[in-house]
Amino acid sequence: xxxxxxxxxxxxDTVRQTIFIILLSMALGAAINLIRPDSIPFVETWSMxxxxxxxxxxxxxxxxxxxxxxxxxxxAVFLDARTHAEYAQGHIQGAVxxxxxxxxxxFETVIMTLDPETTTITYCDGEACPLSHDLALFLKDLGFxxxxxxxxxxxxxKEHNLPVTIPxx
Amino acid sequence: xxxxxxxxxxAFTIGYHFTRLVMAGVFIYASIDKIIHPDLFAEAVYNYQVxxxxxxxxxxxxxxxxxxxxxxxxxxxRWMAGASTLAAMLMALFVGMIIFNLARGLDISxxxxxxxxxxxxxxxxxxxxxxxxxxxxxxxAGLVFVKNTCRVGNxxxxxx
Numbered sequence: 001x002x003x004x005x006x007x008x009x010x011x012x013d014t015v016r017q018t019i020f021i022i023l024l025s026m027a028l029g030a031a032i033n034l035i036r037p038d039s040i041p042f043v044e045t046w047s048m049x050x051x052x053x054x055x056x057x058x059x060x061x062x063x064x065x066x067x068x069x070x071x072x073x074x075x076a077v078f079l080d081a082r083t084h085a086e087y088a089q090g091h092i093q094g095a096v097x098x099x100x101x102x103x104x105x106x107f108e109t110v111i112m113t114l115d116p117e118t119t120t121i122t123y124c125d126g127e128a129c130p131l132s133h134d135l136a137l138f139l140k141d142l143g144f145x146x147x148x149x150x151x152x153x154x155x156x157x158k159e160h161n162l163p164v165t166i167p168x169x
Numbered sequence: 170x171x172x173x174x175x176x177x178x179x180a181f182t183i184g185y186h187f188t189r190l191v192m193a194g195v196f197i198y199a200s201i202d203k204i205i206h207p208d209l210f211a212e213a214v215y216n217y218q219v220x221x222x223x224x225x226x227x228x229x230x231x232x233x234x235x236x237x238x239x240x241x242x243x244x245x246x247r248w249m250a251g252a253s254t255l256a257a258m259l260m261a262l263f264v265g266m267i268i269f270n271l272a273r274g275l276d277i278s279x280x281x282x283x284x285x286x287x288x289x290x291x292x293x294x295x296x297x298x299x300x301x302x303x304x305x306x307x308x309x310a311g312l313v314f315v316k317n318t319c320r321v322g323n324x325x326x327x328x329x
Contacts, residue, residue, distance in 0.1 A: 003318055010250055010317040017251020021242060025235035033207065033230050040207050042230065046215045046222040126275060128216045 052133055052149055060136050062148035064156050067121055071162065076119040079110075081131035082154070092123065092153070093163035100124075100131040103138065111142070119146040123153025185316065188309040189243050192256050195302055196240030199282050203233035206284040213280030217266055235259070243309075253313045257306035264299045267291050 001009070033039045052060040070076035071092075078095035080087045087097040098110050114120065120139060122132040129152070136147045150156070158164060203210040211229035214220065220228060236259070242252035263281070270277060270291060279289040281299075289295070 006318040010314060013317070014250040014254050017242075017248040018255050019251075021238050021248065021251050021255055022235065025238045026231050028238065029231040029234040032204075032234070038208070040211055040226055040230070042226055043223045044211070044226045046225050126216075126277070127218060128212075128277070 052136075052151070060133070060147065060149045061151050062121060064150065064160060067148070067150045067153075068160070068162055070119060070121065076121050076148075077114060078150075079120060079122045079132075079135065080154075081122050081124045081135040086125070088167065090154075090158075090164055090166035092157050093165050095123075095165075098122075098135060100135045100138075103135065111139075114144070116142070116144045117146065119148065120144055121148045121150050121153075123150040123157075125152065125154040127152045181312065181315075184308070185312045188305045188312065189246065189249070189253075192253075192302065192305055192309060193240050193243035196236045196256065196259075197244065200233040200236035200240060202282065203229070203280070203284045204237065207233075210280060210284035213278055213284060216275075216277040217270060217280075218275065219266060219269065249313045250317060253306065253310040257303065257310045260299060260303035260306045264296065264303050267296050267299060271296060 030042075033042070067076070071078070071094075078092045079098045080091045080095045081098060081100045083099050083101065084097055087095075087099070091097070096110055096114075098106050103111075120136075122135045122139070124131040132149045132151075132153065136149045139147045207226075207229055210233065211226050214229045214232075215222075215225045235255070239252045239255045239259075242248045243256065267279070271293070277291060278285070279291045279295050281289060281295065283289055
């Protein structure tokens, strides 16, 4: 065989084997998912707002306009669920830092000072950030009646030029 | 019958088997946790925010098996043309995704070797590691090409 015919053969093998490996993986992935007890749906809704529905059907997500209106009326407490370091780099004006990962440490200093009847809006950063959602459910369990989640809160708030606190340094 | 191997061929053979085994280990190891926890890996895929919703779970179900299958091919030294090409393509894709999300400042988990969303955040180190693996994969694909087209040494029969 000449080099060029071997090159042609190599390319044919490459395409054929690549397709075969991909098809085999698809078949294995699908088959194992069908028989395993903890399978996941092949297609699922991944919008965060749809996931923020409690068991009794209440929607936790609050639209930015509503959150901004409550902010303007000073009618809600904003809780920043991100880490202290992220909070220190900038946060919604007047927001209280309640890092979800250290929530126990902030129990007395933050949670005990909040009024369970006041509208409380939790936020973190990123469409998929779970911190605010987890914090909101935790507060609901504690008896807070008006808890809302501002999905992707920090980014949205900044994008709409709403009041923030950012250290000057 | 038994020709003495040229030093060049020895280096070639060592390079070939070294990159082959390293990438086999990387892909097989990377696939295991994701196969065990498809729900967590789906979350990691979603967090990358590059796929339409309906492709998130399908990707989370198939990608780990693709890694395992091609890792197994690399390990047993079969279908090397396809496996080495796929390995390089996947590594290029991963590097691209990491650069994309580092550039837009998304604070997400890598989902590289562990499916858990809290593990292994993407950093410049993650990027450096994946670029190294990309170089290995490209090197391996190149070596397989040379092996299949140039008949290096007398070991051609081992490489279908």
